[in-house]
Amino acid sequence: MEETQNSRMTLPFNVSDQQIIDQADTSVTAIVEEPLSQTLIEEPQVEFTVFEEGSKRGKPLLVASDGYRYYAKKRGKNSVLWFCSSRSVTCKCYASVVQKGSDFVRGNNSHQHGPEPSLKDRVSVSVKVRKEAREQPFKSTIEIEISPS
Numbered sequence: 001m002e003e004t005q006n007s008r009m010t011l012p013f014n015v016s017d018q019q020i021i022d023q024a025d026t027s028v029t030a031i032v033e034e035p036l037s038q039t040l041i042e043e044p045q046v047e048f049t050v051f052e053e054g055s056k057r058g059k060p061l062l063v064a065s066d067g068y069r070y071y072a073k074k075r076g077k078n079s080v081l082w083f084c085s086s087r088s089v090t091c092k093c094y095a096s097v098v099q100k101g102s103d104f105v106r107g108n109n110s111h112q113h114g115p116e117p118s119l120k121d122r123v124s125v126s127v128k129v130r131k132e133a134r135e136q137p138f139k140s141t142i143e144i145e146i147s148p149s
């Protein structure tokens with residue numbers, strides 16, 4: 001048996017002209033320009049709740065859902081000026097809210113302190129507790145003269 005080691009494989013030179021297609025210009029990497037952000041960053045909607053006897057002394061308290069509380073500083077005919085109840089000698093917080101009817105507008109001054117977590121819940125509870133302690137039906141002690149114009 002003669003093994004012809006003639007395994008010289010004649011590779012067919014099949015070098016097809018692989019034209020390397022210059023794919024440079026077909027896909028222009030479009031720089032995705034960010035659209036000019038015209039959307040104003042809206043503050044998360046803050047809900048305001050008035051607890052007529054929310055304060056420790058049974059005075060009205062305005063509780064904002066972002067964790068700040070206010071006391072009624074001034075009452076006008078159609079409006080109430082609320083000041084941050086954290087205003088004190090140590091904490092000079094001048095944040096305020098103007099209430100007009102059922103609209104609440106925050107003043108320009110921001111709070112000089114952090115919000116209170118779950119403030120609304122705690123105020124509701126303390127209001128309830130005080131109410132129960134008095135063991136008498138709820139009586140509105142203040143007359144709110146807020147009439148939406």
Ligand SMILES: [Zn+2]
Nearest residue numbers: 084093095111
């Ligand atoms: Zn404040």
